[in-house]
Amino acid sequence: LLLQGKYMVVYPQRLATMFHNSIIFQSLLIWGTSLLMGGRPGLVSFGISCLSIILTLIFSIFLPVVVAFALPHICPFPVPFVGNPWLVIGLFGSPALLGAFIGQHFGFILLKRHIQEVHSRTKPGLTGNTMDYIVGLEAERWIFKSGFVQWLIVLILGTYLKVGASYIALIWLVSPAFAYGLMEATLTPVRSPKQLKVFTLVLALAVPVMSSAGLFIRLVDVMVGSIVRADRNPGGLPDWLGNVVVAVAIAIVVSFTFVYLLSYVHISG
Numbered sequence: 001l002l003l004q005g006k007y008m009v010v011y012p013q014r015l016a017t018m019f020h021n022s023i024i025f026q027s028l029l030i031w032g033t034s035l036l037m038g039g040r041p042g043l044v045s046f047g048i049s050c051l052s053i054i055l056t057l058i059f060s061i062f063l064p065v066v067v068a069f070a071l072p073h074i075c076p077f078p079v080p081f082v083g084n085p086w087l088v089i090g091l092f093g094s095p096a097l098l099g100a101f102i103g104q105h106f107g108f109i110l111l112k113r114h115i116q117e118v119h120s121r122t123k124p125g126l127t128g129n130t131m132d133y134i135v136g137l138e139a140e141r142w143i144f145k146s147g148f149v150q151w152l153i154v155l156i157l158g159t160y161l162k163v164g165a166s167y168i169a170l171i172w173l174v175s176p177a178f179a180y181g182l183m184e185a186t187l188t189p190v191r192s193p194k195q196l197k198v199f200t201l202v203l204a205l206a207v208p209v210m211s212s213a214g215l216f217i218r219l220v221d222v223m224v225g226s227i228v229r230a231d232r233n234p235g236g237l238p239d240w241l242g243n244v245v246v247a248v249a250i251a252i253v254v255s256f257t258f259v260y261l262l263s264y265v266h267i268s269g
Contacts, residue, residue: 013162016159016166016167017159017162019170020155020158020159020166020170021159023155023170023173023174024152024155024156024159027148027152027173027177028152031046031148031149031152041114041115041118044114045111045114045115045142046142046149048107048110048111048114048142049107049111049142049143049145049146049149050146050149051107051110052103052104052106052107052108052110052111052143052146053107053146053149053150053259055103055104055106055107056100056103056104056107056255056259056262057100057103057251057252057255058103059099059100059102059103059106060096060097060099060100060103060251060252060254060255061096061099061247061248061251061252061255062099063095063096063098063099063251064091064092064095064096064099064247064248064250064251065244065247065248065251066095067091067092067095067243067247068092068240068243068244068246068247069240069243069244071091071239071240071243072239072240072243078239078240078242078243079227079239079242079243081224081246082224082227085220085221085224088220088224088246088250091247092246092247092250092251093250093254096247096250096251096254096255097254097258099251099255100251100254100255100258100259100262101262101265103255104143104259104262104263104266105266107143107146108139108140108143108266111138111139111142111143112135112136112139115135115138115139115142116131116132116135119131119134119135134192134193136266136267137192137193137194137195137196137267138193139266140195140196140263140264140266140267141184141193141196143262143263143266144180144196144260144263144264145180146259146263147172147176147259147260147263148173148176148177148180150256150259151169151172151173151256152173154166154169154172154256155169155170155173165215168211168212168215171207171208171211171212172208172212172256172257175203175204175205175206175207175208176204176205176208176260178204179200179201179203179204180200180204182203183197183199183200183203184196184197184200195267196263196264198264201260201261201264204260205260205261208257212257216253216257219249219253220246220249220250223245223246223249224246227242227245227246
């Protein structure tokens with residue numbers, strides 16, 4: 001039942017708003033304190049990590065949309081996934097994942113350049129190989145933490161607009177943040193960063209995946225069905241329109257949910 005999305009989370013709107021506002025305030029307080037301690041280099045790293053979120057989303061949407069426009073020209077069926085909705089995984093999910101990785105990797109490269117410039121001034125004693133290794137680890141951590149910012153923004157918007165599904169953003173923010181704080185957080189900036197642990201990723205994603213996988217699966221089914229019902233006059237709408245709508249939705253889900261996993265790919269394999 002959980003994986004099929006046949007469940008409902010119900011709690012009073014007033015309690016939800018109070019709880020969400022508490023999480024938002026604590027998150028902003030932690031981020032503000034962290035950036036204050038990090039100074040200007042930390043603020044620039046934060047800005048670049050936010051840029052990586054935007055690049056991830058842009059590239060994740062771009063590639064599936066290209067596929068969506070190309071499908072009517074290369075396939076005898078303009079909307080081939082109507083008969084089998086699982087086809088969207090291969091048609092749009094794979095390009096979205098590739099695009100998300102490309103966009104995030106651009107952000108990773110920019111982070112490495114900035115962090116290397118900072119370390120070359122503050123830690124001149126580091127050798128070339130050691131410098132590259134430490135810079136890569138620190139950039140990897142910033143990319144992972146960019147997921148917190150991403151879901152925090154979604155939670156703020158969902159709470160402000162009183163969206164009932166805001167608890168999804170809450171879960172995707174709190175669980176990874178707790179796992180990172182428990183397993184990876186360094187209490188002093190003097191300590192060199194270490195490679196992110198695989199167990200941290202498992203602990204971070206266990207609850208979010210189990211709680212929202214069914215909802216995302218049902219969302220795809222509903223969208224495919226809605227596209228079929230919307231075209232009451234076959235041929236009245238452009239062939240690519242339904243493909244683009246589904247492609248964008250899949251890309252957004254992929255870029256938001258894979259942000260933590262992709263941060264491991266750049267150097268940790």
